[in-house]
Amino acid sequence: MSTFKAPKGTYDLIPPYSAKYLAVREAISAPLRTAGYGYVETPGFEDVNLFARGVGESTDIVTKEMYAFETKGGDRLALRPEGTASVLRAALEASLHKQGNLPVKLWYSGSYYRYERPQKGRYRHFSQVGAEAIGAEDPVLDAELIILADQAYRSLGLRNFRILLNSLGDKECRPVYREALQTFLRGLDLDEETLRRAEINPLRVLDDKREAVQKQLVGAPLLRDYLCDACKAYHEEVRGLVGAAGVVFEDDAKLVRGLDYYTRTTFEFVHDGLGSQSAVGGGGRYDGLSEMIGGPALPSVGWALGVDRTVLALEAEGVELEIPAATSVFAVAIGDEARRVLFGKVTELRREGIAADLSFGGKGLKGAMKDANRSGARLAVVAGERDLAEGVVQLKEMESGEQEAVALDALLDAVRAKLA
Secondary structure: OOOOOOOOOOOOOOOOOOHHHHHHHHHHHHHHHOOOOOEEEOEEEEEEEHHHHHHHOOOOOHHHOEEEEEEOOOOOEEEEOOHHHHHHHHHOOOHHOOOOOOOEEEEEEEEEOOOOOOOOOEEEEEEEEEEEEOOOOOHHHHHHHHHHHHHHHHHHHHOOOOEEEEEOOOOOOOOHHHHHHHHHHHHHOOOOOHHHHHHHHHHHOOOOOOOOHHHHHHOOOHHHHHHHHHHHHHHHHHHHHHHHHOOOOOEEEOOOOOOOOOOEEEEEEHHHHHOOOEEEEEEEEOOOOHHHOOOOOOOEEEEEEEEEHHHHHHHOOOOOOOOOOOOOOOEEEOOOOHHHHHHHHHHHHHHOOOOOEEEOOOOOOOHHHHHHHHOOOOOEEEHHHHHOOOOOOEEEEEEOOOEEEEEEHHHHHHHHHHHH
16 A cells, blocks of 8 residues: 555546546537637646635635645745636736637636535545636627537536526626625624625625525525616527527526626536535636736636536436547467567557557466456457467457457558458
8 A cells, every 4th residue: 555645635537437537528628629719728826816816805715715825936826726717817918819809719627726625526626627708798608608518518418407597797787786785684693704705795695505594595685686787688698599509597596606706697507416516517707807817808708617526417317428448459469479579560550540559567368368358459469479470460359259360461451440
């Protein structure tokens, strides 16, 4: 046993289970790539103020969950707790918004870090795939992203997820609602910290998951009743576009997100098979975030979908992903000369894009064939001294057990024909 273990609240991805994560990442990103989103990758840590300003100083993410530290040079940095602020920072730094057509469409995949109480579906290190459309205020963009996420989940075979949709208004109508909500909250029996949060950002109180708080929120004013005409029209357009695409959603007037930067459209993907950690992803519009972090006005919208929770949702539904075997052809050599020859053939197959492997460590025929079985390969290439003397190898179909002698110089064509 190793002396060291993965830190509490984290996990290692190990074959063959890791293949499921790769398949989920691929499925989530595939619709984005066909819709004009380009890949972006940002550092795992950023200036701590990027998140304090963007995510919000009153959020649990910043006040309780962020891994912040000071470098030897005196810089205050933080492991990224979410992706949007980092991606927008990168786009601004590279002046992507000045290079032509807006919006700038970007997608990303990576690990994020929050100091939380570990439980199933909630980790201190977690994986997400996200998408951002930067620099355009258009309900079609909001609808596009919701539809693309729905498409990604359905391509994986998920069916029992729900899409919750709401509008959080904008700088014109939200202040009026904020005052009404604060007045309501001041009349409740809330603890001191929650009351303090209500004064900084009362919408965060609506997102409080504690039952004692939720019971008191019955009858709280709803933002939809305070939306200005422009926000109402915008939201109705988003609803209409999503519905016209055949994507089913639920209106949720109490839906807020845990980040301060959201405006207007906000949405969440939930799966009821995951217990308390039911959210598998979410996002919304964040028209003021660019200005919050020192950039120009760039209305934007995006989402992030949790890879970890998507895998759990698939397991909850009993969905088995069709993941091809890592190896298509496995070479079994009997003797040193056969080992050298077959290694050359394996190298040739790999160069032609065929997944091939061979037995290592000088194992005998029985041990090498066990390796071939464990590899999941469809074909085995077996050769010994007698085969080489005749200029052939034995090409065996692993499932049926049928095999035939194939000339060494014809092996590549024979393998292609069998795998076609």
